[in-house]
Structures are given as structure tokens and as C-alpha cells.
Amino acid sequence: MQIDLFVKEVSDFLDKNQILLEEDEVISYSIDRTKDFEPKGSVVLFPKTTEEVQKIVLLANQYHIPIVPSGGRTGYSGGAVASNNEVILSLSKMNQILDFDSSLPAITCEAGVITKQLQEYVIEKGFYFPFDFASSYSSQIGGNIATHAGGIRVIRYGLLRNWVLGLEVVTGKGDILTFSGKLIKNNTGYDLKQLFIGSEGTLGIITKATLLLTKKPEDSIVFFIALENFNHVIECLKIVRKSIQPILCFEVFDSSCMNLVCNKHNLNNPFNINRNNVWYVLIEAEIQNEKEEIPYSEFIELIYPISIDILYSTKDSVKKGFFRYREDISEAVAMSGRFHKNDVAVPMDVMESFIKDVRKIVIEKYKEYQLFLFGHLGDGNIHVNLLTSYDKGKEEFKKEMAQFDFDLYTLIKKYKGSISAEHGIGLLKKSYLSFSRSKEEIEYMKQIKNIFDPNHILNPGKIFDL
Numbered sequence: 001m002q003i004d005l006f007v008k009e010v011s012d013f014l015d016k017n018q019i020l021l022e023e024d025e026v027i028s029y030s031i032d033r034t035k036d037f038e039p040k041g042s043v044v045l046f047p048k049t050t051e052e053v054q055k056i057v058l059l060a061n062q063y064h065i066p067i068v069p070s071g072g073r074t075g076y077s078g079g080a081v082a083s084n085n086e087v088i089l090s091l092s093k094m095n096q097i098l099d100f101d102s103s104l105p106a107i108t109c110e111a112g113v114i115t116k117q118l119q120e121y122v123i124e125k126g127f128y129f130p131f132d133f134a135s136s137y138s139s140q141i142g143g144n145i146a147t148h149a150g151g152i153r154v155i156r157y158g159l160l161r162n163w164v165l166g167l168e169v170v171t172g173k174g175d176i177l178t179f180s181g182k183l184i185k186n187n188t189g190y191d192l193k194q195l196f197i198g199s200e201g202t203l204g205i206i207t208k209a210t211l212l213l214t215k216k217p218e219d220s221i222v223f224f225i226a227l228e229n230f231n232h233v234i235e236c237l238k239i240v241r242k243s244i245q246p247i248l249c250f251e252v253f254d255s256s257c258m259n260l261v262c263n264k265h266n267l268n269n270p271f272n273i274n275r276n277n278v279w280y281v282l283i284e285a286e287i288q289n290e291k292e293e294i295p296y297s298e299f300i301e302l303i304y305p306i307s308i309d310i311l312y313s314t315k316d317s318v319k320k321g322f323f324r325y326r327e328d329i330s331e332a333v334a335m336s337g338r339f340h341k342n343d344v345a346v347p348m349d350v351m352e353s354f355i356k357d358v359r360k361i362v363i364e365k366y367k368e369y370q371l372f373l374f375g376h377l378g379d380g381n382i383h384v385n386l387l388t389s390y391d392k393g394k395e396e397f398k399k400e401m402a403q404f405d406f407d408l409y410t411l412i413k414k415y416k417g418s419i420s421a422e423h424g425i426g427l428l429k430k431s432y433l434s435f436s437r438s439k440e441e442i443e444y445m446k447q448i449k450n451i452f453d454p455n456h457i458l459n460p461g462k463i464f465d466l
């Protein structure tokens with residue numbers, strides 16, 4: 001068998017502890033956070049150097065064996081899933097911090113460094129890496145870059161691609177490419193590095209990255225606001241844009257989310273509100289003038305007339321308590337029955353009418369489902385989750401949710417939005433890519449794939465089929 005010959009050749013340069021063949025363990029490396037695909041990888045390899053990654057890729061080309069690049073496997077799109085006897089290439093043994101340069105400031109590390117580990121390292125040096133997720137304890141820097149991950153701080157610091165200064169990758173062809181290193185300015189033709197950010201392991205394996213850092217945010221204040229309707233949420237965002245600078249986050253969730261979190265985690269609604277159709281907003285802002293008794297009092301004056309109630313605090317323990325209501329939503333939904341997640345974006349000026357349309361679709365066509373809306377609204381990013389009871393059969397649920405996706409993405413297309421704001425396409429959304437990208441764009445993407453990975457070794461079947 002080809003795979004046996006491949007493993008035999010690989011064992012010439014990898015130690016025994018860098019090759020995992022035991023079936024149960026291989027299965028645990030064959031999945032990410034999606035539950036939709038049958039896990040079935042053939043072997044897991046743990047290279048320790050870029051040269052070992054290169055040798056593996058060259059051999060895979062020789063034997064025509066597909067490779068799934070694997071990070072922390074916290075992805076929500078099936079990008080790291082191996083379901084077709086692929087070789088899984090885990091970056092977890094390439095986990096060294098290589099360089100720290102406070103003059104830029106920037107850090108260079110191997111791709112398998114855990115996100116939280118990098119954050120803690122730079123905090124100790126007095127700096128800050130502004131990408132943080134509930135998955136940061138498991139996700140890896142290489143996975144974050146490969147998925148172009150977002151999170152709650154994008155509204156303040158912008159997208160991850162602007163923080164990736166340099167990158168080292170092994171392409172699907174087996175070339176080692178090093179982009180920019182520690183250069184801030186480099187106008188020498190196409191910026192190929194950008195193609196690898198968000199490419200979900202389909203063009204190259206990221207082996208090293210140089211990431212820009214910033215100073216730690218100042219102390220902050222968190223406003224927790226209850227609003228009567230979504231129109232007031234948009235008004236609130238407009239007021240925030242005028243009167244708060246810098247905003248660290250602008251998160252929203254609806255009353256279904258609030259009620260479920262209170263119910264599942266035995267919490268009280270902090271506003272003592274019992275009715276539905278209320279929206280809740282969490283705004284965090286850096287305090288610029290520490291002398292002010294109440295920071296951003298102008299904002300409070302402006303927001304007061306349109307809000308049901310406002311809570312605010314600068315105390316860490318209270319702020320943490322406010323954020324629990326937002327952070328616990330995903331878990332509360334996941335522990336309550338059969339659930340279906342979507343992470344989409346639409347331009348802000350059509351968000352209100354998009355939300356109305358989504359509600360209408362669910363009320364009219366998906367009566368047995370409860371809708372939960374929440375997300376990083378400041379970036380036009382909303383999570384659309386549906387929940388139903390386990391009484392619904394698995395197959396029926398799958399069929400109905402496939403129809404729901406079609407309905408939702410048709411709406412997204414109408415509003416010129418994105419079917420994936422943060423989580424990527426992977427296996428999960430590949431059949432819907434055309435709802436967000438034109439035929440011509442997809443054709444160019446395929447041609448780019450053919451250049452970097454002519455034998456389709458890397459993550460075949462992810463993002464699109466060739």
C-alpha cells in the first residue's frame with residue numbers, strides 16, 4: 001500500500017514519537033469542533049523543523065498522499081477534519097518562541113505555539129497581542145493565521161492580516177517561502193504572504209510567523225445596556241462611534257440568549273427584565289482620562305433616552321460578570337439540544353433589515369426551532385444559531401438545517417454579505433461558496449491553488465472541489 005511505503009520513508013527522518021499510528025488516537029486528531037464529518041485519518045506526523053515539514057510534503061507529492069495541516073483543532077468549519085485516510089500533519093511540536101523585538105514591537109514564533117501562551121509571553125514583556133478567543137487555550141498561531149481568525153477586539157485593532165508581518169510556509173509543491181521577515185516596508189511586487197492568511201491549509205503549511213504587537217490597553221470601563229429593539233442597537237452603535245474612543249468591543253445578544261444563559265447557568269437577568277424582544281449590548285472602552293469620576297459621561301447622557309437601563313463598571317470582577325452573559329451563550333446553546341451554528345456578516349447599513357428577514361424565515365419555515373442571535377456586531381458580524389430538542393431525528397435535523405443554510409445564504413447574497421465572517425469555509429460551507437464569491441473569483445482561487453499545490457496534496461476538498 002502507498003501509505004505503508006510513505007510511512008516507511010518518513011520514519012527514515014522522523015523519530016518513533018513523531019509518528020502516531022494508533023487508531024483511536026489518530027481519530028482524535030481527525031476532527032475539529034464540527035460534528036458533521038466522519039473522522040478517518042491514517043497517520044499523524046509531528047515534524048519538529050521546517051525541513052522535516054518540507055520532506056513530508058515532497059514525499060506526499062511523490063506518493064500522491066493528501067495531507068491535512070492540523071493546529072489546535074478548534075475550528076468550526078471542518079478545515080482540520082481528516083475523513084478520507086489523509087495524513088495529518090500536526091504542528092504541535094513546533095512550538096518555540098524564536099525572537100522578541102521590542103523596537104518594532106514584534107514576536108517571531110513557530111506555528112504550533114498555543115495562542116494563549118503567546119499572549120501571556122508578550123504581556124510579561126509589557127506588550128499585547130490583541131487576538132483572543134474562547135478557544136485561545138487550545139488554538140495555535142498557525143491555525144489562527146490559516147483561518148484568519150477574528151474575535152471581539154477587531155473593532156479596536158483591525159483584522160489579523162494587518163498584524164502578520166512575516167511568514168514562513170512550505171507550499172503544497174514543497175518549496176520553503178519566507179515572506180518579509182521583520183520588514184515593515186516592502187513594496188517589491190505582489191504581497192504573496194496575504195494569500196496564505198485565511199487559506200485554511202490549502203496552499204501551504206505555515207511553519208513560522210512574525211506578529212506585530214502593541215502596548216497593553218489602558219484600564220477599561222464596560223457598559224452593559226438593555227435596549228427595546230434592534231433599531232436602538234444601531235442607534236447605540238452610532239452614538240458610540242461619536243462619543244467613545246477607543247472602543248475595545250461592541251458585542252450584542254438578544255433576549256433568547258439572555259434567557260437561556262440565565263436558565264442554564266442559574267443566573268439572574270441583571271436588569272430584572274422578563275419580557276422578550278429586548279437586545280443587550282456590551283461595550284468596553286479604554287479610559288483615556290483617569291481623572292473623570294465617570295468616564296464617558298457624555299455617552300451615558302446620549303444613550304440614556306433610548307435605553308431601558310444601563311449598568312457600568314470599571315471593576316474587573318464586575319466586568320467579568322457582565323461578560324459571562326455573552327461568553328456563555330455558545331455553550332448554553334450547545335448543551336440544550338440539537339443546535340446549528342452560522343457565523344455571517346452583512347454591511348452595517350442593511351443589518352436591521354437582515355435581522356428582520358432572518359426572524360421572519362425562522363417563524364414561517366422553522367417553527368420547531370428557537371433562534372439565537374448574538375455576535376461582534378461592531379464588525380457587522382452576527383452569529384445565527386438554531387436550537388431544537390433531541391426529539392427531532394438526526395437525519396431530519398440535518399435535512400432541515402441544509403435547507404435553512406440555503407435560505408440564509410440566499411438572504412446573505414441579496415444583502416451582499418459573507419456566508420462566513422470568521423470561521424472559514426472548510427468542508428462545511430464549500431457548496432455555498434458561490435453565495436459570497438463570483439464564478440470568476442472562484443476560478444482565480446482554483447488557479448492560485450494549482451500554482452502552489454499542483455498535485456492537490458494540501459487539504460484537498462476544503463474551500464472548494466477541483
Ligand SMILES: Cc1cc2nc3c(=O)[nH]c(=O)nc-3n(C[C@H](O)[C@H](O)[C@H](O)COP(=O)(O)OP(=O)(O)OC[C@H]3O[C@@H](n4cnc5c(N)ncnc54)[C@H](O)[C@@H]3O)c2cc1C
Pocket residue numbers: 032033068069070071072073074075076078079080091111132133134135138139140141142143144145146147148149150151152200201202204205206207422423426459462
Ligand atoms: C469556544 C470557541 C470560540 C471560538 N471563538 C472564535 C472567535 O471569536 N473568532 C474566530 O475567528 N474563531 C473562533 N473560534 C474558531 C477557532 O478557534 C479559530 O478558527 C482558530 O483560529 C482555529 O485555530 P486552530 O489552531 O484550532 O486551527 P485548526 O482547527 O486546527 O485548523 C483550522 C484550519 O487551519 C488549517 N491549519 C491549521 N494550522 C495550520 C498551519 N500551521 N498551516 C496551514 N494551515 C493550518 C487547518 O488545516 C484548517 O483548515 C472559536 C472556537 C471555539 C471552540
